[in-house]
Amino acid sequence: MSILGAINPVLTAGLSGDDGWHLQAYVARGGYEALKSILAKKESSEKIIAEVKASVLRGRGGAGFPTGLKWSFMPHAVQGDRYIICNTDEGEPGTFKDRDLIRYNPHAVIEGMAIAAYAIEANRGYNYIHGEIWELYQRFEEALEEARAAGFIGQNILKSGFSFELFAHHGYGAYICGEETALLESIEGKKGQPRFKPPFPASFGLYGKPTTVNNTETLASIPFIIKMGGEAFMNLGKPNNGGTKLFSVSGHVNRPGNYEVPLGTPFAKLLEMCGGMRGGRKLKAVIPGGSSAPVLPADLIMDCTLDYDSIGKAGSMLGSGAVIVMDETTCMVKALERLSRFYHEESCGQCTPCREGTGWLYDIVRRIEAGEGRVDDLDTLEYIAGNICGRTICALGEAAAFPVQSFVKHFWDEFIYHIQHKTCLVPKDVQWAGSGFHRLVEEA
Amino acid sequence: MTATAHNPSAGCSAMLTPETLQKFDREIAKYPAGCQQSAIMACLALAQEELGWLSMETIEAVAGYLAMPPIAAYEIATFYAMYNLKPVGRYKLTVCTNLPCALSGGVHAAEYLKEKLGIGFNETTPDGKFTLQEGECMGTCGDAPVMLVNNRRMCGRMTPDAIDALLKECQA
Ligand SMILES: Cc1cc2nc3c(=O)[nH]c(=O)nc-3n(C[C@H](O)[C@H](O)[C@H](O)COP(=O)(O)O)c2cc1C
Ligand code: FES
Numbered sequence: 001m002s003i004l005g006a007i008n009p010v011l012t013a014g015l016s017g018d019d020g021w022h023l024q025a026y027v028a029r030g031g032y033e034a035l036k037s038i039l040a041k042k043e044s045s046e047k048i049i050a051e052v053k054a055s056v057l058r059g060r061g062g063a064g065f066p067t068g069l070k071w072s073f074m075p076h077a078v079q080g081d082r083y084i085i086c087n088t089d090e091g092e093p094g095t096f097k098d099r100d101l102i103r104y105n106p107h108a109v110i111e112g113m114a115i116a117a118y119a120i121e122a123n124r125g126y127n128y129i130h131g132e133i134w135e136l137y138q139r140f141e142e143a144l145e146e147a148r149a150a151g152f153i154g155q156n157i158l159k160s161g162f163s164f165e166l167f168a169h170h171g172y173g174a175y176i177c178g179e180e181t182a183l184l185e186s187i188e189g190k191k192g193q194p195r196f197k198p199p200f201p202a203s204f205g206l207y208g209k210p211t212t213v214n215n216t217e218t219l220a221s222i223p224f225i226i227k228m229g230g231e232a233f234m235n236l237g238k239p240n241n242g243g244t245k246l247f248s249v250s251g252h253v254n255r256p257g258n259y260e261v262p263l264g265t266p267f268a269k270l271l272e273m274c275g276g277m278r279g280g281r282k283l284k285a286v287i288p289g290g291s292s293a294p295v296l297p298a299d300l301i302m303d304c305t306l307d308y309d310s311i312g313k314a315g316s317m318l319g320s321g322a323v324i325v326m327d328e329t330t331c332m333v334k335a336l337e338r339l340s341r342f343y344h345e346e347s348c349g350q351c352t353p354c355r356e357g358t359g360w361l362y363d364i365v366r367r368i369e370a371g372e373g374r375v376d377d378l379d380t381l382e383y384i385a386g387n388i389c390g391r392t393i394c395a396l397g398e399a400a401a402f403p404v405q406s407f408v409k410h411f412w413d414e415f416i417y418h419i420q421h422k423t424c425l426v427p428k429d430v431q432w433a434g435s436g437f438h439r440l441v442e443e444a
Numbered sequence: 445m446t447a448t449a450h451n452p453s454a455g456c457s458a459m460l461t462p463e464t465l466q467k468f469d470r471e472i473a474k475y476p477a478g479c480q481q482s483a484i485m486a487c488l489a490l491a492q493e494e495l496g497w498l499s500m501e502t503i504e505a506v507a508g509y510l511a512m513p514p515i516a517a518y519e520i521a522t523f524y525a526m527y528n529l530k531p532v533g534r535y536k537l538t539v540c541t542n543l544p545c546a547l548s549g550g551v552h553a554a555e556y557l558k559e560k561l562g563i564g565f566n567e568t569t570p571d572g573k574f575t576l577q578e579g580e581c582m583g584t585c586g587d588a589p590v591m592l593v594n595n596r597r598m599c600g601r602m603t604p605d606a607i608d609a610l611l612k613e614c615q616a
Binding site: 002081090091092093094095096098099124126130131132133134135167168169170171172173174175186187188189190191192207248249250251252256257258291322324325326330335338339342345346432434435436437 | 474475476479481482483484485486488489510512516519520523524525526527541542543544545546547548549551552553556579580581582583584585586587588589592595596597598603604
């Protein structure tokens with residue numbers, strides 16, 4: 001089990017061992033009841049969307065957009081195919097929560113997609129699963145077979161007259177396909193290059209049909225919201241930040257893994273649940289929402305609670321809930337260099353500011369790290385990053401710029417030291433000491 | 445979206461087993477009629493699984509099967525990082541070295557592998573057994589260090605002992 005802890009869990013409640021993912025176990029946990037009751041009552045689409053709005057569920061894929069509101073954008077009068085798409089591309093460094101949902105609770109995702117389909121009047125759906133988790137893609141296909149055999153997806157579901165066909169589609173190694181319009185292109189069998197918006201997917205989505213894209217965790221939350229009621233879900237978290245959320249904790253903690261806690265939980269509590277810092281070393285910085293989110297130094301993050309508002313006020317983003325923890329042995333220049341390389345490699349190349357800008361950012365950070373930096377490099381970095389933001393089709397540009405801007409801002413002295421002394425502020429022999437490779441800390 | 449039906453008679457049957465082609469058809473059936481191009485990613489992955497890598501001829505044959513222009517299939521094969529456009533060793537090991545993994549030994553694991561195998565990234569051992577690659581985040585950072593074997597099998601918590609055991613298993 002790599003879900004290592006929880007407070008008032010919803011998505012991970014009652015999960016046990018490796019067999020709990022099967023249909024039978026999910027049904028024993030009360031699974032598919034929400035779908036059954038909706039179909040039996042012939043619930044109106046408006047009522048379901050109102051319930052999701054009341055839950056204040058915000059998109060778990062990174063942007064935090066209110067899910068109920070997104071669903072209400074689907075046009076009503078359009079005939080023909082309509083789609084619900086689940087985004088399990090999960091390529092944002094630090095994020096590994098959707099993987100565990102597919103692994104331990106795939107039927108919650110399927111039921112959530114069926115309910116979403118009913119609410120937005122979609123007749124078809126795909127779950128886009130990134131190619132690196134092939135074994136779990138296969139598991140999801142097995143779960144689909146189980147659901148189909150039991151009549152929870154397919155034609156005329158539970159004799160209600162509602163039909164919904166659902167399939168799995170896999171990626172093959174492109175971070176950009178997590179961006180929702182790149183993902184649609186990818187399902188169409190093309191390169192994953194994001195589309196201009198507008199038109200938004202609700203009006204022109206997969207194959208040009210009305211489409212809603214939601215993250216795996218967002219969709220998995222839906223059955224529970226319908227069962228407990230929107231308000232009860234909201235109250236698990238705090239106003240404007242409904243529910244619980246999975247946090248993927250990686251880096252220098254004793255027990256990296258997934259933790260489900262109510263939004264609004266203090267960061268310090270999460271750190272404690274992770275068994276504290278590895279080797280008792282001192283916390284230096286945390287990237288709180290996946291590698292695209294601005295980094296926060298220890299003193300700022302220790303004062304935050306884990307919700308969209310608190311992290312936003314501190315100058316970062318809750319994003320996907322990927323909490324990357326770095327201790328005092330981390331060279332911030334080296335850390336930024338690796339992230340900048342990633343964004344440069346993963347830029348799809350469509351927009352000049354992103355394609356060229358990410359290359360320049362990486363070149364300059366690499367040059368500083370190699371001891372060849374110049375004093376005006378930090379201004380140049382800020383200038384380039386600022387000129388990428390807002391000038392690209394999708395947010396990969398910002399995702400590359402935010403780490404650069406925040407690392408330089410919060411660790412200015414360390415970057416200056418690196419340039420002036422042509423070497424790291426953190427002595428080389430202690431760097432990566434926290435990695436624990438040669439004596440990896442076992443699961444407690 | 446084109447209205448052309450897929451073209452099962454093209455060169456694929458000379459190159460791939462009937463089982464693989466059956467899997468192609470299963471993929472094609474997931475998409476609306478006329479949208480068979482959507483199956484290209486899965487079909488290329490399946491062809492690679494059988495043949496080890498994607499030659500120009502293979503890509504063209506798969507494109508033919510799906511009635512899409514070869515260039516469109518070639519675009520897919522070159523855009524997505526997990527396709528092998530050159531032959532690789534019997535075991536392709538892709539190690540994640542992105543930051544979250546690096547903090548928990550991802551870079552060290554890659555260095556350890558380089559030393560053990562005597563090769564660098566994007567190289568193959570002389571006996572044709574192993575190819576080593578550097579990977580980006582595989583959404584498994586909590587289990588770092590992680591590595592992917594032949595795109596299909598995810599291995600986590602790869603301590604030196606675990607790496608030794610994996611290499612031994614592959615040698616068997
Ligand atoms: C470069 C980039 C990568 C993204 N990767 C993912 C991803 O892996 N998973 C995901 O759910 N959303 C990702 N997103 C966000 C999606 O575009 C989209 O907002 C999300 O899937 C919507 O679902 P939600 O409203 O339920 O969060 C990414 C966005 C960008 C710009
Ligand atoms: S950073 Fe290596 S799997 Fe995420």
